[in-house]
Amino acid sequence: MSIKIIRLAKQYTSVQETERAVKALHNINLDINEGSTTIFYGPTGSGKTTLIQLISGILRPTYGEVVLNSIHMSRARDREITRFREEYIGYIPQEILLIRDLTVLENILSPNLFRNETRKALKVRALELLEELDMLHKQNAKPYQLSGGEQKKVMIARALLKEPGYILADEPVSELDRDSANSVITLFSEYRKRGSAIVAASHKKLQMRHRCDIYLLYKGQIIEYTRGGAK
Amino acid sequence: MLGNSFWLAATNIRRKKFSSILFFVIAFFISQSLFLISLTRSFIRLSDFSDIRTFFSTVVLSVLVLSILLLIALTLLHMNSRKRELGIMRIFGARKSEILTVACLEIVLLSITGAAAGIACMVLLIKTNMLYLPHFFQGMARIDTFKLIGIAGQTIFLVALIEVLVSMLLLAILLHKDITRLTRGSV
Numbered sequence: 001m002s003i004k005i006i007r008l009a010k011q012y013t014s015v016q017e018t019e020r021a022v023k024a025l026h027n028i029n030l031d032i033n034e035g036s037t038t039i040f041y042g043p044t045g046s047g048k049t050t051l052i053q054l055i056s057g058i059l060r061p062t063y064g065e066v067v068l069n070s071i072h073m074s075r076a077r078d079r080e081i082t083r084f085r086e087e088y089i090g091y092i093p094q095e096i097l098l099i100r101d102l103t104v105l106e107n108i109l110s111p112n113l114f115r116n117e118t119r120k121a122l123k124v125r126a127l128e129l130l131e132e133l134d135m136l137h138k139q140n141a142k143p144y145q146l147s148g149g150e151q152k153k154v155m156i157a158r159a160l161l162k163e164p165g166y167i168l169a170d171e172p173v174s175e176l177d178r179d180s181a182n183s184v185i186t187l188f189s190e191y192r193k194r195g196s197a198i199v200a201a202s203h204k205k206l207q208m209r210h211r212c213d214i215y216l217l218y219k220g221q222i223i224e225y226t227r228g229g230a231k
Numbered sequence: 232m233l234g235n236s237f238w239l240a241a242t243n244i245r246r247k248k249f250s251s252i253l254f255f256v257i258a259f260f261i262s263q264s265l266f267l268i269s270l271t272r273s274f275i276r277l278s279d280f281s282d283i284r285t286f287f288s289t290v291v292l293s294v295l296v297l298s299i300l301l302l303i304a305l306t307l308l309h310m311n312s313r314k315r316e317l318g319i320m321r322i323f324g325a326r327k328s329e330i331l332t333v334a335c336l337e338i339v340l341l342s343i344t345g346a347a348a349g350i351a352c353m354v355l356l357i358k359t360n361m362l363y364l365p366h367f368f369q370g371m372a373r374i375d376t377f378k379l380i381g382i383a384g385q386t387i388f389l390v391a392l393i394e395v396l397v398s399m400l401l402l403a404i405l406l407h408k409d410i411t412r413l414t415r416g417s418v
Contacts, residue, residue, distance in 0.1 A: 086324030111323030
């Protein structure tokens with residue numbers, strides 16, 4: 001399992017035709033392997049979210065290629081990308097994407113129900129995840145009854161439920177307090193040990209407990225690469 | 232897994248009470264119109280009654296057409312309010328076919344119960360003579376129970392088919408939009 005990003009560029013066409021198209025990403029080349037941790041840092045508007053959405057197959061590249069295992073994203077059919085996302089990708093979006101009138105537990109379960117697993121087994125795992133994130137007492141609450149940080153934790157649990165090969169996290173800890181952020185990082189480390197690759201985007205420093213590849217993004221380009229986080 | 236899809240469909244019906252009731256009510260009225268059309272076709276054969284049959288069919292058909300138009304409007308509103316959650320389901324790996332299956336199950340459950348209730352109500356009205364048209368429903372007595380059940384079953388199937396076709400067509404059009412556009416939809 002690997003992700004290859006080759007000369008990737010993404011342009012957003014502007015709403016008004018008189019304006020220029022926005023270049024969100026430009027000439028990105030990367031390799032992300034099984035069990036690795038990759039972090040994108042950068043200020044707001046540097047293209048972190050776009051890059052994560054391109055890797056997850058939510059967006060399609062304008063130029064270049066994202067190759068997930070052997071699927072070429074620019075040419076793949078929608079069905080193939082969805083199947084890949086269902087099987088391998090646990091996506092944690094930056095914005096709050098929860099279904100308003102489902103409970104926390106139902107929100108975690110509902111997108112994962114189409115896999116070949118019984119609801120009972122999924123529920124057991126969901127409750128374990130909620131316990132690790134200190135959210136067990138909120139399992140029957142509705143998303144609007146939760147704080148921003150708690151909503152983020154629900155989205156993290158939803159993404160991790162299927163034990164994905166790739167965890168794509170967009171600002172996973174930016175709204176969390178220090179304890180919650182630590183428990184999320186611990187969870188990520190556990191998943192990494194089991195073989196998941198972690199790809200995170202953040203404008204804040206992430207205190208990873210293992211080796212990771214750090215890329216600094218600025219105006220849609222990688223301007224610096226370092227290795228860090230090893231202890 | 233079909234069991235999980237059933238659970239999700241039941242959850243959706245429970246939480247979207249308002250639109251679920253409307254789908255039920257529309258099935259209720261469509262079934263009554265269709266049931267009356269089928270009934271009159273099966274027992275009025277005499278030429279004496281041809282004028283009244285034409286008049287009656289016109290009224291019932293216009294109710295049917297209005298109900299279907301109402302169904303289309305309701306489905307559009309219903310789907311628009313669910314745009315964002317469809318996007319969420321798609322982002323996290325639900326395929327279009329799986330989303331359509333769950334929506335189809337919801338509509339089938341609501342339309343079957345709605346149609347059954349509509350037909351039961353119509354039979355009750357006719358049997359108790361509350362809905363009484365001279366000479367017209369006397370023929371009811373001549374229809375045996377098996378045939379009546381057959382007509383009812385046929386009507387329920389037709390109602391479910393109409394509701395499923397309309398809603399699936401509109402949902403398929405909506406799902407054709409890309410995911411980022413769906414998630415920006417109204418909450």
